[in-house]
Amino acid sequence: MPKMMYRDAVVTTIAEEMARDENVVCLGEDIVGGMGTPGGPEAIGGIWSTSTGLFGKFGADRVIDTPISESAIMGAAAGLALSGKRPIAELMFADFIGVSLDQIWNQLAKFRYMFGGKTKCPAVIRMAYGAGYNAAAQHSQAVHQILTGMPGLKVVMPSTPADVKGLLRTAIRDDDPVIFLEHKALYGMSGEVPDDPEYMIPFGHARLSRAGQDVTIVSTGLLLGFCEAVADRLAAEGIGCDVIDLRTTSPLDEETILDSVEVTGRLIVVDEAPPRCSLAGDICALVAEKAFAALKAPPLAVNPPHTPVPFARELESAYLPSVDKIEAAVRKVLSYR
Amino acid sequence: MQLSREALLRAYRQMKVIREFEERLHVDIQTGEIAGFTHLYCGQEAVAVGVCEHLSVEDKIVSTHRGHGHCLAKGCDVNGMMKEIWGSREGLCKGKGGSMHIADVDKGMLGANGIVGAGAPIAVGAGIACKIDGKGHVAITFSGDGACNQGTTFEAMNMAVVTKAATIFVFENNHYSEHTGFEYAVGTQRDIASRAEAFGMKVWRGDGTDFFSVFETMREVLEYVRVPGNGPAAVEFDTERFFGHFEGDPQRYRGPGELDRIREFRDCLKNFRKSVTDAGVLDHADLDALDAEVLAVIEESVAQAKAADRPTAEDVLTDVYISY
Numbered sequence: 001m002p003k004m005m006y007r008d009a010v011v012t013t014i015a016e017e018m019a020r021d022e023n024v025v026c027l028g029e030d031i032v033g034g035m036g037t038p039g040g041p042e043a044i045g046g047i048w049s050t051s052t053g054l055f056g057k058f059g060a061d062r063v064i065d066t067p068i069s070e071s072a073i074m075g076a077a078a079g080l081a082l083s084g085k086r087p088i089a090e091l092m093f094a095d096f097i098g099v100s101l102d103q104i105w106n107q108l109a110k111f112r113y114m115f116g117g118k119t120k121c122p123a124v125i126r127m128a129y130g131a132g133y134n135a136a137a138q139h140s141q142a143v144h145q146i147l148t149g150m151p152g153l154k155v156v157m158p159s160t161p162a163d164v165k166g167l168l169r170t171a172i173r174d175d176d177p178v179i180f181l182e183h184k185a186l187y188g189m190s191g192e193v194p195d196d197p198e199y200m201i202p203f204g205h206a207r208l209s210r211a212g213q214d215v216t217i218v219s220t221g222l223l224l225g226f227c228e229a230v231a232d233r234l235a236a237e238g239i240g241c242d243v244i245d246l247r248t249t250s251p252l253d254e255e256t257i258l259d260s261v262e263v264t265g266r267l268i269v270v271d272e273a274p275p276r277c278s279l280a281g282d283i284c285a286l287v288a289e290k291a292f293a294a295l296k297a298p299p300l301a302v303n304p305p306h307t308p309v310p311f312a313r314e315l316e317s318a319y320l321p322s323v324d325k326i327e328a329a330v331r332k333v334l335s336y337r
Numbered sequence: 338m339q340l341s342r343e344a345l346l347r348a349y350r351q352m353k354v355i356r357e358f359e360e361r362l363h364v365d366i367q368t369g370e371i372a373g374f375t376h377l378y379c380g381q382e383a384v385a386v387g388v389c390e391h392l393s394v395e396d397k398i399v400s401t402h403r404g405h406g407h408c409l410a411k412g413c414d415v416n417g418m419m420k421e422i423w424g425s426r427e428g429l430c431k432g433k434g435g436s437m438h439i440a441d442v443d444k445g446m447l448g449a450n451g452i453v454g455a456g457a458p459i460a461v462g463a464g465i466a467c468k469i470d471g472k473g474h475v476a477i478t479f480s481g482d483g484a485c486n487q488g489t490t491f492e493a494m495n496m497a498v499v500t501k502a503a504t505i506f507v508f509e510n511n512h513y514s515e516h517t518g519f520e521y522a523v524g525t526q527r528d529i530a531s532r533a534e535a536f537g538m539k540v541w542r543g544d545g546t547d548f549f550s551v552f553e554t555m556r557e558v559l560e561y562v563r564v565p566g567n568g569p570a571a572v573e574f575d576t577e578r579f580f581g582h583f584e585g586d587p588q589r590y591r592g593p594g595e596l597d598r599i600r601e602f603r604d605c606l607k608n609f610r611k612s613v614t615d616a617g618v619l620d621h622a623d624l625d626a627l628d629a630e631v632l633a634v635i636e637e638s639v640a641q642a643k644a645a646d647r648p649t650a651e652d653v654l655t656d657v658y659i660s661y
Contacts, residue, residue, distance in 0.1 A: 025469070061469045067499055072492035075458020076465060076500075079476065082447045083397060083466035102489070106452050107459065114438035115448065116430035117656030151657050175659040204661070251661050 001192040009164035009193055010050040010126070010182060014088060016197050017172045018058050024172060025062045025080060026054060027073060028090030028126075032065035041065075047092060048128055048187055070096050074103035074125065081123040082111065086172060094129035094143045094181065108177040109152030120175040124168075130222055130272060131320050132185035137308035140316075142272035144220070145279050147179050148249040154178045154203055155250040159224040161191040163247060166201030173200070183221040204251035208260075212240020215330055216260040218283055219270040220246045223321055227270055230327045241330065249279055257283060258291050265296035266333045270321050275303035297336030302329045340552075345613055348390055348548055349624060352382040352606055353631045354415060355406045359580070361635050362405075362422065366584045372424055375436045378406035380546075380579035383605035384509050385410035387551025388477060391559050397445045397463040397476040399456035403578075404449025407479055408439045411446040419638035425645035432648045433656065447476075453514075454487025456480065457506065461497045464504030464569065473563040477505045483514030485529045486522060494536040494571070501568035505558055506533055508571065509545060511578040516590050533571030545576030546603045549612060577603045 004012065018024045031051040034043025041060075045052045055063040066073050070091060077089035091097060097104065104125060111121045131140040148155045154176055158164045164182070171178040209224065210217075210231040217227045224245045231241035242260040246253065261267050267287050271280035280301035287299050302321045310319055340348070359379040366375055378385065381403075389398065389410035400407035408418060413429060421428030422436050429439055440448035447463060450456050460478030467474040484490055485508055497504045508529040512519045525531055530540040539561060543554035551574055562570050577599040581588045588596075601607075613619040 025465075064465065064500060067492075067495055069492035069496050071489045072458045072461060072496040075455070075489065075493065076462035076496065079397075079399070079447070079459040079462020079464070080466050081462070082442055082459070083463045083476070085462075085466050085469070087462070102452055102455055103458060107450075107455060111440075111448065112658070113656050114430060114434040115440040115442065116428070116433050118430070119440070119442040120659055154658070154661070176661075 002195055003190050004161050004193040005187065006161045006164055006182070006189045007049050007187040009161040010168060011052055011054065013165050013168040013172070014051070015054060015057060017169060018054065018062065021086065023084060024086045024088065025064065026051060026088045026090070027064040027066055027076060029066055029068050029073070029092050031090055032063060035065045046090070048182070048184065050126070050182070051090070070100035071103055074100040075107065077123045077125065078103055078107045078111070078121065081108070081121045081177070082119060086122045088124045088126060088172060091125060091127040093139050094127040095138050095141045097127070097143055097146070104153070105150055109150050112176070113152060121177050122175045123177045124171045124180055125177070126180045126182060128184040129181050130183040130185055131309050131316055132222065134311055134313055134316055136311040140309035144181055144249050145273040145277060148279060152177065153250060154248065155181065156203065156248050157181045157220040158247065159186070159221050159245050161189060162193045163201060163207070165193050166199050167247060170200045170203060174203070181221070185222050201247065203248045204253050206247055206253035206256040207245040208242060208256070209245050210241055210243035212242050212264070214240045214264055215266040215268065215333060216242045216244065216257070216264045217268045217270060217326070217330065218244045218246060218257055220249065221272060223270045223272055226321065226323045226326055229323050230330060233327060234330060239334065254286060254290070257287065261287050261291045262294045265294050267295070267299040268302060268326070268329050268333060269299070270302045270326055272320070273303065274306050275301060276306055278303055297333040300329050300333050302326055342618060344390075345619055346623065346627065348386055348552070349606070349609055350627050350631060351386040351390070351410055352548065352609065353627060354634065355382045355385065355409050356606055357631050357635045358405060358409060358415065358419070361639060363580060363584065365639065371422060373435050375422070375584045376403040376582065377580040377584065378403050380577040380599065380604070381509055381511060382406055383548040383551050383609070384507070384545045384574045384576055387548050388507055388555050390552060391555050392445070392477075393474070394445050395472070395474045397447050397460070397467070397474075399447045399460040399463065399476070399478045400449040401456060401479055401481060401484065402437050402449065402451050402453065403481065404437070404439060408441070408446055408449060412444045413439060413441045413446055415634060416638045416641050419642040420645045423642035423645070424648070425642060426648035426652055427645040431652065431656070454480070454484040454489040457484070457490045457493035458496070460504050461493045461500070461502050464497060464502030465500055467503040468501060468565070471565055473565065475503045475505055475559065475562050477507055479507050479509060481514065482508070482510045482512065482519045482523055482529060485532065486514065494533055494538065497569035498537045501566060503562055504569040505562050506538070506569065506571040508533070508573040509576050510573055511576050513578055513582065513590070515582045516586070518590070528573055530571060530573035539570045541570070541572040543572065543574050545574030546605045546608060548605055548609050
């Protein structure tokens with residue numbers, strides 16, 4: 001299999017789908033980059049290099065560089081989707097969801113239900129999220145806990161270049177609105193990616209990235225790699241971890257989590273969003289409710305603290321769940337009683 | 338008057354259907370049998386009909402919380418709408434949307450909307466789709482003088498200009514955003530169209546209580562926007578809201594005699610009747626016959642709504658996703 005970076009998997013998949021289906025269109029701020037400047041279109045390109053070359057290939061009608069107007073971008077995606085197009089809208093930073101949330105939450109997510117199931121809304125909203133760039137409180141957040149709680153949306157959080165390709169293609173071909181969360185610290189990650197132009201990963205099917213008998217670790221995105229590192233460390237000591245990559249937080253693959261906990265009896269959920277009303281808390285509650293008899297220790301959520309994301313290197317490192325913190329959490333559940 | 342007799346009768350009937358639909362809701366809501374919030378369009382019929390009589394099913398509209406008139410004018414089924422407002426599972430949205438969320442995408446009606454100002458960005462997307470398809474279709478967003486103050490509307494106007502979307506911003510100035518006067522809440526103190534003009538759009542103005550003013554203005558607006566490459570346009574119609582912001586609104590903000598005065602002098606149906614009978618193109622008997630027919634249509638829709646199937650608890654769970 002060819003090797004490819006996470007960001008290249010994004011743009012390659014978009015390009016393949018745009019070539020396959022003329023109804024696929026892209027829109028977002030600076031996705032062309034340089035419009036209306038002496039440097040001209042594509043002088044810069046998107047800041048994440050996740051739209052490089054699309055404008056030259058597909059033209060201004062289908063690669064729409066927008067003003068900085070996030071509500072209008074999300075609303076336009078909604079209107080395009082209701083008009084037979086398959087928009088892929090980019091929200092440059094997931095944090096900007098605050099200024100555009102109505103169009104996602106009250107419009108895109110609810111059209112099908114409010115309209116009695118008589119329409120489809122095939123929009124993909126891509127957004128770069130997450131800490132690790134010292135970008136501080138308004139450019140570093142994980143927002144999946146907000147969106148996962150919204151009926152009508154599907155929420156995808158790929159952790160590898162191959163998963164970007166398989167999940168993004170599924171998202172683009174899906175007839176429901178899909179939030180596609182790309183971790184900005186993973187854009188440079190390289191990995192093997194199937195070059196099959198039909199490679200798709202179904203939603204709601206988690207991936208078991210490490211297998212073991214002693215503890216179940218559930219995670220997504222950037223932190224999934226941290227969990228794998230912990231599992232590899234502990235394997236040297238003869239401690240076996242199931243590491244489950246959720247891939248999608250909505251729909252949630254409950255079965256894979258519960259099946260694993262039935263064997264291990266111990267659960268850790270590692271989540272990049274703050275602890276209150278979080279994905280981690282949600283999954284701990286799920287397991288407590290549905291696999292109580294199997295548990296040998298209380299389920300443990302590993303989240304950042306209930307604070308905004310800080311700026312300074314020392315502070316951001318202290319904020320994020322680290323390999324050491326995750327390892328300590330595993331040892332804590334293993335040593336219970 | 339360039340319209341044929343048939344076109345005039347049709348326009349009058351469309352306005353009358355909206356009027357009687359709303360007048361009947363105003364009565365029925367007071368019995369408590371209809372749940373939820375309802376915002377009546379009564380008084381503004383000439384705008385919805387004067388706009389939509391120009392449109393084909395391929396043209397899109399995006400409406401507001403005060404959306405019944407736009408829905409009916411764009412071709413949504415009267416019985417399906419009445420059933421929806423009564424909350425039946427036979428309603429246009431299976432009882433899941435209600436008054437504020439009536440939609441029929443197959444008819445180009447992309448939804449009433451409970452969020453003031455939310456429609457304009459959606460119409461930009463629909464207008465971009467029209468531009469891409471290049472067949473001269475347009476997308477229209479209706480906004481009131483309330484929605485014209487939302488940032489979403491500003492973003493949408495600029496984005497429509499920048500992307501040359503085939504979008505038309507129809508502003509219905511009924512002088513009240515909820516319970517607050519236009520002169521207080523719209524800082525231009527003058528009009529809404531000048532704002533749209535400042536965003537770089539060609540704008541028109543018309544009398545929203547006069548079907549012919551709306552219809553002829555929209556003919557020009559549509560001729561312009563249907564030309565590929567021209568981009569968006571905006572139009573403001575001065576109009577009147579005969580009822581409160583919502584049903585149950587005590588309307589203490591109205592001036593003495595205001596409602597009587599606008600019903601007497603600013604009623605688009607009365608104005609239409611006078612114009613066509615004075616001009617001798619239709620006579621009172623033609624219009625009286627339509628009045629009776631429309632009343633029967635509304636009566637029938639209420640009878641159907643009362644008799645229609647109610648949704649069940651299982652229906653809560655369907656129609657969230659296509660697949661999950």
